[in-house]
Amino acid sequence: MTRLYDDPARFTEDMLSGFLDAYADYVVGVPGGVVRAAVPRAGKVGVVVGGGSGHYPAFCGVVGQGFSDGAVVGNVFTSPSAADAASVARAVDAGAGVLLTTGNYAGDVMNFNLAVDQLRAEGIDARYFAVTDDVASAPAAEITKRRGIAGDFTVFKTASAAAEAGYDLDGVERVAGLSNDRTRTLGVAFDGCTLPGEHEPLFTVPAGKMGLGLGIHGEPGVSEDAMPTASELAATLVDTLLAEIPVGAGSRVTAILNGLGRTKYEELFLLWGLVAQRLRDAGLEIVQPEVGELVTSLDMAGCSLTLMWLDEELERLWSAPADTPAYRKGSSATPTAAAQPRRGEGATDTPAHHSAVATLDAAALACGARVAGALDAMAARMAEMESELGHLDAIAGDGDHGRGMVRGTASAREAAITARDEGAGPGSVLTAAGESWAAKAGGTSGVLWGAGLVALGRRIGDDSAPGAESVVAGLRDGYQALTELGKAQPGDKTMLDSLLPFIDALDVAVKEGTHLWQAWDQAADRADEAALATAALRPKVGRARPLAERSVGTPDPGAISMAACLRAVGRALDDR
Amino acid sequence: MTRLYDDPARFTEDMLSGFLDAYADYVVGVPGGVVRAAVPRAGKVGVVVGGGSGHYPAFCGVVGQGFSDGAVVGNVFTSPSAADAASVARAVDAGAGVLLTTGNYAGDVMNFNLAVDQLRAEGIDARYFAVTDDVASAPAAEITKRRGIAGDFTVFKTASAAAEAGYDLDGVERVAGLSNDRTRTLGVAFDGCTLPGEHEPLFTVPAGKMGLGLGIHGEPGVSEDAMPTASELAATLVDTLLAEIPVGAGSRVTAILNGLGRTKYEELFLLWGLVAQRLRDAGLEIVQPEVGELVTSLDMAGCSLTLMWLDEELERLWSAPADTPAYRKGSSATPTAAAQPRRGEGATDTPAHHSAVATLDAAALACGARVAGALDAMAARMAEMESELGHLDAIAGDGDHGRGMVRGTASAREAAITARDEGAGPGSVLTAAGESWAAKAGGTSGVLWGAGLVALGRRIGDDSAPGAESVVAGLRDGYQALTELGKAQPGDKTMLDSLLPFIDALDVAVKEGTHLWQAWDQAADRADEAALATAALRPKVGRARPLAERSVGTPDPGAISMAACLRAVGRALDDR
Structure with missing residues (x-):
């Protein structure tokens, strides 16, 4: 009007x-x-x-x-x-x-x-x-x-x-x-x-x-x-x-x-x-x-x-x-001295992804395929949650979290499946997925998730099947990459607030000898609780004061999506 | 969206x-x-x-x-x-x-x-x-x-x-x-x-x-x-x-x-x-x-x-x-040879209106004042009906009829009051009102109403008090001006469809010896009926076919506003 x-x-x-x-x-x-x-x-x-x-x-x-x-x-x-x-x-x-x-x-x-x-x-x-x-x-x-x-x-x-x-x-x-x-x-x-x-x-x-x-x-x-x-x-x-x-x-x-x-x-x-x-x-x-x-x-x-x-x-x-x-048509703007036209270079090129070069054994290939399957499950879960995450993000942010997670997980899935088809082990699948996520989804969540997956992949490597300790160490590496890049700390109302309780719980349970996927499932419960508990927090990093006030009472969409992704990954990988 | x-x-x-x-x-x-x-x-x-x-x-x-x-x-x-x-x-x-x-x-x-x-x-x-x-x-x-x-x-x-x-x-x-x-x-x-x-x-x-x-x-x-x-x-x-x-x-x-x-x-x-x-x-x-x-x-x-x-x-x-x-800033458009700036000439000048030059007798001045009062009543009525007329017009037209009638009658009122204050008789008041309406309201209704009032004023003149026959003849002159300018005929779903039955009824009653304002009131009933009856018509002039179809079932806003104006004028002038 x-x-x-x-x-x-x-x-x-x-x-x-x-x-x-x-x-x-x-x-x-x-x-x-x-x-x-x-x-x-x-x-x-x-x-x-x-x-x-x-x-x-x-x-x-x-x-x-x-x-x-x-x-x-x-x-x-x-x-x-x-x-x-x-x-x-x-x-x-x-x-x-x-x-x-x-x-x-x-x-x-x-x-x-x-x-x-x-x-x-x-x-x-x-x-x-x-x-x-x-x-x-x-x-x-x-x-x-x-x-x-x-x-x-x-x-x-x-x-x-x-x-x-x-x-x-x-x-x-x-x-x-x-x-x-x-x-x-x-x-x-x-x-x-x-x-x-x-x-x-x-x-x-x-x-x-x-x-x-x-x-x-x-x-x-x-x-x-x-x-x-x-x-x-x-x-x-x-x-x-x-x-x-x-x-x-x-x-x-x-x-x-x-x-x-x-x-x-x-x-x-x-x-x-x-x-x-x-x-x-x-x-x-x-x-x-x-x-x-x-x-x-x-x-x-x-x-x-x-x-x-x-x-x-x-x-x-x-x-x-x-x-x-x-x-206005026709211009007096100073022409460039060397104003020769350039050829179009194509706006939609696919970023290069890592090909797995070494030939791996069957167990490593199977593990790579399982990881690709887990990324597929994550993408499916984010597609379901897109609208919910968008609305959560709109309360204090710019409402793009749902769309960003869908873009990111879809890119990660695609890169993971391509890597799997080219014979990649679990580490290479994760690295390809993380690089594609960061490159194609953009946004804050894209660059952070991308860096986290790459760090995780690097630790896991392409050995046949990483042990539970290696998974925990990889998650800690990923967490470290996130904090360095995002400058946030636990309690700042970010994805870290569900990721850290998850890793801590998983770590304890694994050390107590719990089966990895049972431990993962329990840790995912903790992540869910922690994500919801971010409603009581006030964001501290990269947010202006009015936004901080506005978001109190609403859980952080990044913490919610992190917990949901961890749950989806655990269910997809669970081989009990 | x-x-x-x-x-x-x-x-x-x-x-x-x-x-x-x-x-x-x-x-x-x-x-x-x-x-x-x-x-x-x-x-x-x-x-x-x-x-x-x-x-x-x-x-x-x-x-x-x-x-x-x-x-x-x-x-x-x-x-x-x-x-x-x-x-x-x-x-x-x-x-x-x-x-x-x-x-x-x-x-x-x-x-x-x-x-x-x-x-x-x-x-x-x-x-x-x-x-x-x-x-x-x-x-x-x-x-x-x-x-x-x-x-x-x-x-x-x-x-x-x-x-x-x-x-x-x-x-x-x-x-x-x-x-x-x-x-x-x-x-x-x-x-x-x-x-x-x-x-x-x-x-x-x-x-x-x-x-x-x-x-x-x-x-x-x-x-x-x-x-x-x-x-x-x-x-x-x-x-x-x-x-x-x-x-x-x-x-x-x-x-x-x-x-x-x-x-x-x-x-x-x-x-x-x-x-x-x-x-x-x-x-x-x-x-x-x-x-x-x-x-x-x-x-x-x-x-x-x-x-x-x-x-x-x-x-x-x-x-x-x-x-x-x-x-784009800066231009290669051919500069005008004599591109010297001109001084602003003011965008909101008031168009000249006719001043009454001759000095009139008291009766003519009183009559001019009564006409100005009638135009005032008309403006008040249109202000009440603005929204209703706008909605009627929006069904088949561009929805500006209410706003246009308010603009027009307000301009006419203002010019009429100024003319009255300067000692104008009824004809000059009407002419000033008509010219101002056309100049300030624009639109189809502005040009037509303006021409109609000017023609009416010309016939009525500034004699002390026009007789009933002179009023009828003036209305017929106004009607004639509308048809020449607008190229419409009765039945084309325009303001003519309430104006003509009004004039005809007034003419008959006046010839039968009915008091002018009683005859006017009866004729206004006819105008109201005729205006509502335009719902059954299909417009023929200046309208494209889809509009014509769309408007069937809705009375013409111009016919409605014409009838309402005639009613308001009659009530204001009635001295019985």
């Missing part, structure tokens, strides 16, 4: 005032909107964009060199008045006329046409153009009834670049028409947005559903479907647009994958990878795409895909530099 | 793959992260930034000329591994060493320090620096325990600019330390974010509350307060930071007002206006501020204010050009 304001009735004025302050180098206010801070070049055609606010960067965010000369700024989701549109147009007129352009909405069409009448009566050559890119808003046979959504951006950009390049008003108007003819958009929404001062959203989409074709003001779409996977959504967006290839279109397109406000960059990039692949599979060449928030709808969840099929002229205009508050 | 993915376990890899595709001109992938597409300049110090993902543009969005050389990309909210950090650092090393820098989190500190050890063992001069800008995460006496949040951005930018400018590794490290010493951030959160694949948010903030000092992974803050107004929030943010002015600070600062993901640009600009004013009131000069999303937390609602106190060196480095996927 929209929360930040003093008086919702003054939301747009107050927003505009802050915008003008932040971008004083780019823009100044005029009655009805904003214009470039620099006076217009004599003889340049003016381009005025506009519509209601609530869509930033549309529309005031794209006023500047290479883009529009002015923006008319209406109230949230409301057309500006004819007087506002005429006022902004007058301010940018440099004697060569003005193109006023908006998305195709009844209010904008009426007000901007009235403004054009008024400007012409004053002797300013003014034209109006309405963008109609939204394929969901009317069938192809009624294309002039379609709404303008994120395709506003491609039309405004190319028409503005034409004006910057010195086209006359007829030429700028022609480019607007051409780029509109070549532009198609399909949008989807996952949840509504809330107008300033309202407590209920303007509209909602049921949980787990997607509104296909829903407009940027919540206008109903063509259907309500189950929430798709990213691949399914990419297919829907691409295939719908490719069913409407404009007349005369070639194989070069630009694309905008636009976020509506609450569907964030990471999600857009993920979706873009799938969209780009599908476009290329269809034989299209993608030129300078944009992935991000260009035409938003307050905090609405959703996104849209726009395609503009390029010809030589549109490609040149699309690629031209621009320098506006929200959109 | 985070919704777009195929497999949540592969979220980061898939995100990265789409990011690299979208910005292939800027970046290439290497194991563990991304680096600039251009090979590093020999002898340039490398700067590697990093941390978990989920914070875009942090951190991979700021790899490029003038900014970082590479970014290590961990899983969502999770430190990357030491192996990842070392891998990215190796890829950017150009013989002059590498500074690795992250926010101050235990996992990042451990992994990046391990990477530094490893790089040094390989003969690469590597250093690590942790940013500690979050004033809420530890008291000033324990400043090294503080987390790094949006202040990462100022530290990374200035250290990177130093490297670009040819500083050696000692110099780059010194700049990182200096800018960190000079940087302070306070963040607030209004609602949580949801990790990919999770169905519950990582944390929540109770409705109507604000978490003060809540971290970018949901780490608890210092207090939970009632949701403030924008002015109160600006005061809290500014005053808290100004209580911690760094040693040696002067009066020049830069600022980042950062959105966390769901607190959108319009809100940030509104807040910025208040923050900037308060900073200037405190005697500070603001240099090149940034307002937008620079360090996000998935779809978290909230924002943070960062201040960096500048000296000459930091100001130069902060102002240096940069060209990265998400952050």
Whole structure:
């Protein structure tokens, strides 16, 4: 929802005032909107964009060199008045006329046409153009009834670049028409947005559903479907647009994958990878795409895909530099002397793991396989506990412990199984598992568990079957590695608080002659108790004070997961 | 929530793959992260930034000329591994060493320090620096325990600019330390974010509350307060930071007002206006501020204010050009020939209204005052109905009808009262009201109501008291103006559908000799019935087909508000 304001009735004025302050180098206010801070070049055609606010960067965010000369700024989701549109147009007129352009909405069409009448009566050559890119808003046979959504951006950009390049008003108007003819958009929404001062959203989409074709003001779409996977959504967006290839279109397109406000960059990039692949599979060449928030709808969840099929002229205009508050293309950053491109080196290489080089006897191989089995059991247990650990961690930390343990144990399992298959003994299996855990899981738990397993593996070695004392000594080595790296001590509310009682109990029981796996099971009981008892502790290392206070009363997720892993390992290895 | 993915376990890899595709001109992938597409300049110090993902543009969005050389990309909210950090650092090393820098989190500190050890063992001069800008995460006496949040951005930018400018590794490290010493951030959160694949948010903030000092992974803050107004929030943010002015600070600062993901640009600009004013009131000069999303937390609602106190060196480095996927400063856009700045012309001028020039008799003045009273009643009625009209409009439209009618009737009332006070008769009061409505409310209803009132006023004139026939004729003129402008006909599901039955009924009753206000009241009954009956209609003008279907069964909000206005006007004018 929209929360930040003093008086919702003054939301747009107050927003505009802050915008003008932040971008004083780019823009100044005029009655009805904003214009470039620099006076217009004599003889340049003016381009005025506009519509209601609530869509930033549309529309005031794209006023500047290479883009529009002015923006008319209406109230949230409301057309500006004819007087506002005429006022902004007058301010940018440099004697060569003005193109006023908006998305195709009844209010904008009426007000901007009235403004054009008024400007012409004053002797300013003014034209109006309405963008109609939204394929969901009317069938192809009624294309002039379609709404303008994120395709506003491609039309405004190319028409503005034409004006910057010195086209006359007829030429700028022609480019607007051409780029509109070549532009198609399909949008989807996952949840509504809330107008300033309202407590209920303007509209909602049921949980787990997607509104296909829903407009940027919540206008109903063509259907309500189950929430798709990213691949399914990419297919829907691409295939719908490719069913409407404009007349005369070639194989070069630009694309905008636009976020509506609450569907964030990471999600857009993920979706873009799938969209780009599908476009290329269809034989299209993608030129300078944009992935991000260009035409938003307050905090609405959703996104849209726009395609503009390029010809030589549109490609040149699309690629031209621009320098506006929200959109900058072309740079004066010092080029690197040796700015030669490097080849991609692949982002997803697998880190090297230790291969077992020596050939081991059957007992050592069997032991290695058992250790790999124990790591498999640990991974399975962490997958079960992911959500529980995440919630525990969220109370005082960043909530990533469950996901981190799943990532880590899964990586360890995979490396362990590969090592086993390559003939590794128990020590090498543990070393491979620890290295893979640290490398692939990251995070605090990753680096610590990794170091612990490597230390344990080093002590255990690849002898056929380590004795109970060797296991205990290996665990103490692992514990030592953890304390050196993590700088924590017992009582600091960390994984050490269940690991140390476990090792101590195991040590005593083994020395008393208890069978290793019986001793392990008893020690795991101690680890469980100790993990729960961390609820009474206050963390001391690497945590700021408010977190420390907050975590009191909650057991440490690292201590809990340590105890659970020790239990799972013991059960998997128990050969009694 | 985070919704777009195929497999949540592969979220980061898939995100990265789409990011690299979208910005292939800027970046290439290497194991563990991304680096600039251009090979590093020999002898340039490398700067590697990093941390978990989920914070875009942090951190991979700021790899490029003038900014970082590479970014290590961990899983969502999770430190990357030491192996990842070392891998990215190796890829950017150009013989002059590498500074690795992250926010101050235990996992990042451990992994990046391990990477530094490893790089040094390989003969690469590597250093690590942790940013500690979050004033809420530890008291000033324990400043090294503080987390790094949006202040990462100022530290990374200035250290990177130093490297670009040819500083050696000692110099780059010194700049990182200096800018960190000079940087302070306070963040607030209004609602949580949801990790990919999770169905519950990582944390929540109770409705109507604000978490003060809540971290970018949901780490608890210092207090939970009632949701403030924008002015109160600006005061809290500014005053808290100004209580911690760094040693040696002067009066020049830069600022980042950062959105966390769901607190959108319009809100940030509104807040910025208040923050900037308060900073200037405190005697500070603001240099090149940034307002937008620079360090996000998935779809978290909230924002943070960062201040960096500048000296000459930091100001130069902060102002240096940069060209990265998400952050570009300095432009090659063609400068305007006559690029002289224009003076601000004021964004909030009041449009001129018609003054009554002729001096009228007492009866005409009294009639003008009664009309102004009727417009006042209309505004009061629309204020009552705002929410109801908004919800009706949201079913098939963009939900702005209630807000638009409130804006419009309030503007009309204000202009009418001013005209009355200046001695206007009824016609001039109506004309002033209509012009103000159209100019200030915008939207479809604004332009139509404005034109209707102006036409009515023209017919009524400023004679002392118009007769009933003149009122009916004026309403018919208004109706005519609406149909010409709006291109709608009765039955198209618009305001005409209650206005026309009203006029017809009024006309008949007046002709039958019924007292005007009795006739008006009866006609208002007809208007109410007709407005409700629009539920059965399908809109025909300016609406796309899905909207038409969707609106069937719901009365038209324009017809409803028209009937309500007619009723309110009749009651206010009734002098029986």
